Amino acid sequence: MFRLLEETGFSRVRSAVVPRFRFRKESTQNSAEAYGVKAVMMTALKPDPD
Amino acid sequence: MTDPASVQASLELTLKDEIVRMYQEVANNPTGEFHFFHGRDAAQLFDYAPEWLDRAPASAVASFAGVGNPHERSNLQPGETVLDLGSGAGLDAMIASWRVGRTGRVVGIDLNPAMCLKAQAHAAASGAKMECQEGRMEDIPLPVASVDVVISNGVINLSFRKRRVVEEMFRVLRPGGRISITDIVSAKQLSQSIVNDPKLWAS
Numbered sequence: 103m104f105r106l107l108e109e110t111g112f113s114r115v116r117s118a119v120v121p122r123f124r125f126r127k128e129s130t131q132n133s134a135e136a137y138g139v140k141a142v143m144m145t146a147l148k149p150d151p152d
Numbered sequence: 153m154t155d156p157a158s159v160q161a162s163l164e165l166t167l168k169d170e171i172v173r174m175y176q177e178v179a180n181n182p183t184g185e186f187h188f189f190h191g192r193d194a195a196q197l198f199d200y201a202p203e204w205l206d207r208a209p210a211s212a213v214a215s216f217a218g219v220g221n222p223h224e225r226s227n228l229q230p231g232e233t234v235l236d237l238g239s240g241a242g243l244d245a246m247i248a249s250w251r252v253g254r255t256g257r258v259v260g261i262d263l264n265p266a267m268c269l270k271a272q273a274h275a276a277a278s279g280a281k282m283e284c285q286e287g288r289m290e291d292i293p294l295p296v297a298s299v300d301v302v303i304s305n306g307v308i309n310l311s312f313r314k315r316r317v318v319e320e321m322f323r324v325l326r327p328g329g330r331i332s333i334t335d336i337v338s339a340k341q342l343s344q345s346i347v348n349d350p351k352l353w354a355s
Contacts, residue, residue, distance in 0.1 A: 103308070103337050106318045112331070120220035120334060122197050126189050138339025141219040141306075143332075150328035 103144060112146035119143075164312055168288075171310055172264045183214075190217045195243070198334075199224065204247050212274040215241035218305035220334030223247055227332075231255040232300040235324060237289050237317075237333075238262060238307030242271025242282060248303060249280035259299075260284035261292060292320045299324045302331040309336040 107115045123141035125131040134140075189197065191214045195205055198221040205213050222244060228234060228251040236245040239260025249258045260282060262268050268284035275282035287293040289304075290313050302321045311317050321331055 103314065103318075103335065106315055107331075110315070110318045110322050112318075112322065120198065123219055124189070139336060140339075141334060142337050143220050143222070143225060143334045145225050145330065145332050148322055148325040148327055148329045152327070 103142070107144065107146045111149065113149045115144065115146040117142045117144045160312065168263060176264060176266065188217060188219070191215070194218065195221075200247075204250070207250070207278060208243055208246055209274045209277045212241045212243045212246065212271075212278075215270075216243045218244065218334065219336055220305065222303040222305050222332045222334050223251070225332050226251075226301060226303055226330075228252050228256075228301060233257045233298065234259070235292070235294065235299045235302045236260045237292070237302060237304035237321070238310075239271050239282075239284055240267055242274040242284070244303060244305050245271060245282045245284070246275050246278055246280040248301075249275060249282050254281065256281075258282045259294065261287045261289065261294075263288060290316045290320060292324050294324045296323055297326045297329075300326060300329050302329075302333070304331075304333040304335065306335055308333065 104115055104117055120141035120143055125134055192205055195213060195216045195218070198218065200221055217240065228248055230253040232252045233256065234248045234252055236248060236258065239245045239262050242260060245258050245260045249256070252258065258281065260268065260271055262271070262284060263286070265286040268286055271284045272282060285293050289307065289311060302325060308314060308317050325331070
């Protein structure tokens with residue numbers, strides 16, 4: 103997502119992990135961790151040419 | 153031989169049905185068990201202000217199925233136009249409406265027309281001003297450069313065409329506009345068995 107935002111033209115792309123996000127079921131959480139799945143917060147700006 | 157584009161289109165259609173079904177289920181049966189935390193407990197976990205949760209209709213809070221708090225860094229200002237991609241039962245759109253005030257505008261987009269009606273009813277009951285349009289995030293039904301801020305909460309990960317979604321957000325934003333989104337990302341390529349299973353993908 104971070105890369106997609108930059109490639110599309112967004113500037114000042116920032117991301118941070120949502121610290122307390124977890125899946126409710128332990129088995130889902132374990133699978134998610136195996137794939138490096140996490141919740142992130144992202145902000146970005148559409149540049150203003152002026 | 154099957155055309156890959158038609159396979160993709162068929163998968164997208166099945167996925168759309170599964171997404172509509174799953175999130176409708178959260179709204180209809182908020183006490184049910186899902187693989188994700190939802191409702192007030194989840195919103196509190198992500199630091200939603202208690203006064204927002206008290207002010208919103210209980211059924212809107214109970215249906216909350218976000219993965220974070222896009223309001224934390226949205227810095228919404230009075231008078232701004234906000235787009236909530238995947239507005240669901242409307243909690244995030246309602247909060248946005250309170251923050252941009254009567255001179256602002258909040259538009260929700262959701263796949264499910266029934267959820268749009270629910271979100272608008274929730275907003276009206278809480279004194280918020282919100283319009284909701286049925287639509288897809290890959291083809292946002294708004295004009296070019298018509299929005300100051302895009303917010304979204306746990307929705308973009310559901311799309312097979314994320315680049316298209318990002319391009320659409322860029323298109324509808326005014327120059328100088330911004331996004332504040334929370335979503336699920338994966339550090340590794342998901343296996344084909346997950347990609348081909350609408351239930352797992354919608355999760």
